[in-house]
Amino acid sequence: MTRKVRVEVEGRHLTLTNLDKLMYPAASFTKAEVIDYYTRIAPVLLPHLRGRPLTVKRYPDGVDAQSFFEKNVPGHTPGWVRTVTLPAPGSTKGRETIDFAVMDDLATLVYYANLAALEIHVPMWRVSERGEPLPPDTLVFDLDPGAPATIVECCEVALLLREALAGDGHEGVPKTSGKKGMQVYVPWDGDEDTSAYARALARRLEREHAFITSVMAKRERPGKVFIDWSQNNPAKTTVAPYSLRAAELPTVSTPLSWEEVDAWRDPGQFVFTAQDVLERVGKHGDLFRASTA
Structure with a gap:
């Protein structure tokens, strides 16, 4: 029998299920712990x-079992979850529009955590209060190392990006991907096309560094760091800061300081679990606050 627990979150009533189910079997990390992590990290995540x-990636039976990406809100979604209907050009399912959820509050975050939505992905743009797409407010460079390169080499590229961005009057904000790579985000309020700018800068650094x-x-890509500038396509998403990742351990896409990026030389130093990140936030606050908040 499925055990159900009724809870109230900011005035919303939710039914939580299968709280003892192992989401990360190798770490004995349960769905209850997933919900607890997202609840505690919410002040800096939301x-x-x-x-x-x-867009979420759901793992109903844990990270060792089948998963699926979900954009369209499930039919059983509570009416209080904010949704927006947006065009879906190139939809693999032939849809003209998609009804997206917008995670504006803790209750929605807990609702999705209970659906085993371990990974949270969002685009570089927002919608207005009326649900209309707004211009990008963020630019992202996704750094992916090709073996034998590691996240350490990604740090070298991140520092080069930081210097180049500063020369153009921009500030970069780094975070790990929660897996093998990292990203550099850039707050954006200009009229220039973000994809065009990111592509030009990536190609410039490619010419300058072998x-x-x-x-x-x-x-x-073997032995090199791939600067993926294409994540700035409006149809694409990138894993959100503080999102869990589906790996052997409950790792997190973790905001970093530039001092850490400059100093660290061991790939193992860039592996942060949910508990590590809660402790980091308790000590440092939101290192990502300069970017997309």
């Missing part, structure tokens, strides 16, 4: 999600 159409590539083809 500002980076508000107004952004939501260990950087801006080409997605796998054959170009």
